[in-house]
Amino acid sequence: MAPNMRQGISPFLEPGPRTKANSLAILQLSRDNFLPVHLQHATGEHDGYAEGVVVNTRFGSFPHSTMIGVPWGSQIRASKVDTGSRGRKRKRVPGDDAARDENENENGNESAEPTDTPSGPKQAIAASSGFVHVLPPTPEIWTTSLPHRTQVVYTPDYSYILHRIRARPGAVIIEAGAGSGSFSHASARAVYNGYPKEGERKGKVISFEYHEERYKKMKEELSQHGLQGIVHLTHRDVYKGGFLINDGESPEAEAVFLDLPAPWDALPALSRQRPEGAEGATESGKPWVSPLNPKKNAYICTFSPCIEQVTKTVSAMRRLGWVDIDMVEIANRKLHTARDRVGLNLPQDRGVNNSARDVEEAISKLAEIEEKFRQHARPARSAENTGSKHGDNGKAVSNRKGAREEETSTSSRPWADGRLIVRGEPEIKTHTSYLVFAILPREWSEEDEAEALAKYPLGQEKAVVGDMDKASRKKLRQELLKKQGDKKTKRKEKAEKLDEKMDETSG
């Protein structure tokens, strides 16, 4: 099921205008319910479906054939798919609703075993059970729909991290603890500046994962998503093995993201020079190689859930010469908008609060009740006297009731009723992890300094920058503006003269 995507560009990076076969697409079932699907051409009957590969959801069945070659974002109608007569469990009459009920338990888990039946796929017929939208994959959607293997780095965190560690096109990023791959996808998009040709240096994510199962899954995912050219995945324990790739070669990284339980154990390997007490590399007698780009400053972010980890990490960073150490945590909130409908006269709908809208409404309701109560009590005391009056009142009340009914029936704009409110989601993530940022400046030797000094020699200073108080600065600026104004008028005059001359000559 893992087709070789080497020739194609990942749908994450350039999805193109339309959906393609053998490529990833995301089905949006409902607002926050996404289903990643690898679209496949139907060559015939597949897994018992006459229409080829079919995705079953609770909104109906969707043969892949209806979703290939359509513009991204398209709304796809469900198709009438015979899910009942596939010979599993019990045989049912085709098209029987009950049969579909039974089989929809497996929604989404379309097992993919290509069958060799030569007959072409059946044409899909639209059904009324529902629809989905087919979206191009982005790291954001992928993060919400990916199969969880570990704790996921969510968009609010990774968007901030990538901004702070300066992940830009062309950068090389080390990522340790690939985990579920959400950060890998996001950073691959950030550093992407084309697929590297032979020997070419392009933006790259150097990813490490020590867990073998996760590594294999991740490897498969990367190839399915066409990202092998961007993400270089290695199966290694970075505490012991360090960050070099291809047997001792430096990736020359300029940004690092560590999602590890003990970042301080991995930090010594991210030094400029051989750290004290580093063995590993010395055994082979080879010189110690830094995984960092020697000409660039290195930005780092570590991602740890506990404060104790942070203290240790920060302490280790200080000892290893990292500067501008900064620790933050991100609090993200999603907000929902709704129409808050409060009022006594509103229909008894879902989400409607049938209590008084304001004091006036409360008073009129109370007065109404009082009135009713009085009328109810009165006939007992003096039925004869007030007989006629009672009748009037009764009419009035019923009139008002009628009016109320009218009111409710006329409000045919449920979307515009009530006050627009913004409310947080029912459950918020109050803590994901602490983010520690730091920078390791490039090394600057005496020779470098001497070279720079020779290139930019001292002693020719002409002006002073930043040494003026506000008043004199303002004065200078005004003078300058004035001078410019003079220049401008002079130039205008000159231009006019020229024009005149020209007119004369032409005329």
Add this chain to the structure above:
Amino acid sequence: MALVVRPNTWVALKLPSGISRVIQIAPNTTISLGKYGSFPANLIIGRPYHLTFELQDKLEGEDFSRLRIVPTTELYAEIFADEISPGCSTPTAGANEAAAHTTADAEDYTLIDAETGNVVARSNLATAIDETARQTLTQDEIEELKRDGTNAGKDVIAKLLLSHTALDQKTSFSLAKYKLMKTKKYIRRFQVLPMDVANFGNWQLEERDSSRILDMRAEMIGLVGCWGNAHYGGEDVFLDDPCASTEQGQEACAAVQEDLLRGRWLVVDDTCGMLVAALAERMGVLNPEYSDSDAEDNAPAAAAAETTTEESNAATAKATPASTEPQTNTQQQQQTDTEMADAQEDDGLPPTNPHNKPRPSDFAIPYSQTNTITVVHAASQPNLSFLNYWGFDHTAPNHPPHPLLSHLLTLSWLQLLQPSLDTSYATPPLVATPLELAGWKPSRRGNFHRKRRRFARTRHVVDTARAGNFSGLVCASTMDPISILKHSLPLLAGGAPIAVYSPTVEPLAALADCFSVPRRTAWTSGQVAEIVGKTGEELERWAGSEDFPLNPTLLLGVSIQTSRARRWQVLPGRTHPLMTERGGAEGYVFTAWRAKPAEGRVEAKGKFKRRKTEPSAVAGAAEGDAEEVKETAEG
């Protein structure tokens, strides 16, 4: 980003007080840091960023301070001393309860002289804190110390501490605070930070006018960039030069080739260009490319190129050196009046310049077809003044090479929506025979070419924008987002992401309400009389009615979010969130994807037995909403 500080780039000098001085580093100037002293700019040009420099005492016979790079062991000396102090074991020693008992010890904070390693002062918790403690040095004495102060201000600080009568009675916390306060005031150190979008945003937000960037914090820049899916949009593709002769009019313009247009983002920016800078950075077109190897060799050439444009600016920059902001006003003025002169010099030359490549024709399109940012602006000119910090001046007529030149397209809303009313779009280009041209004055000839070039460019920018199929929409605008989306939604490709930033939530809530469940339900179930019988094409360009300002089926996954980074102080035994942070506008981001609704009636009865089959089916409000749509859509 440049590997080292390049001449004439903008940098931020971070001072001990936490204030940043943002200046353009001109070679052969002296940079003054006010009370911290001054030093020659050439001492930081060609040096890496993020190093901490210390102003040294003036050598004999020199009238300037030389700089010393402060090693990190010195920067962190006090923290290290803290970690080693009794009762507090270092993490490197493998202890588990780091820094937990610091305050329990009687003597727990020491002040170490970084160079000698001697203990300058110790705190003592056993004795009470004396609030009336006094500094025995008089102000005059302090001034004197400062004047002939040596050792980068460290002597002043040490003397101040030693002259404090109650220093030994301070707790570790108050001693640390006191030391920090004095250090901030007197130590003569600074750090050179690169002017990238992150640093620029912080500086503008914290120290300058945050309203000019709509209070857009780093979290928001990150969110908008990611949800807008802004990234490198493919290798540059240029249209062939139509090689139009001067006799040919608009028919000779290169036609828009829609299949070449890829990786284009539509942007509405009221943050004076910061949003454009952030997106350009993500797309790799903000900073000129410097490859590792030839970076050093290129430096003088690049500097030379810069100085040519800087020529006009240099006058302002040098004359008003203290100003920390690019002189947009004066610069613009200058440029508009130099424009004529430039045009004359440039275009007055015969078209075959011997030592240059053949000049492209007037109708050659300088813009890439891929990886571009299209900015739609409300005024007749876009306000992108902050791009000056990255060496790009949108108003400069003869700009030195910059990646934004071929990747940033700007047009006004009028040009986008009613181009026929726009003069520069609708006026056909001038034509002239070579013979006529030869007879003209150079200035007239220059104007002729300039107008033709402008026509071709405007034509291209407007036509490609109107062709639509943008890969995403990113907004940070003071305009009503509903009106922005009304006109920009039809221009987006299917599945394209939308990210709209607003400092306040109300405009975004109103926008999200346009896509509310009841609206969508009413729309799809045929309750809306106005849309009956309209085609999908017509509905995509829905002009809006009172009840339905936008076609509610055009967006998917509408959502509003906000993010805030809470900063912490991490010190041994003193780790806690910062006590105060910036308030003001919170900042919100609206996100969604562009949908292509199916034509005709879509039925959706769905099937909802609440079973535990769907792992992601958390019975939340969102889920409920979505279900409702599908349920009610059947009507």
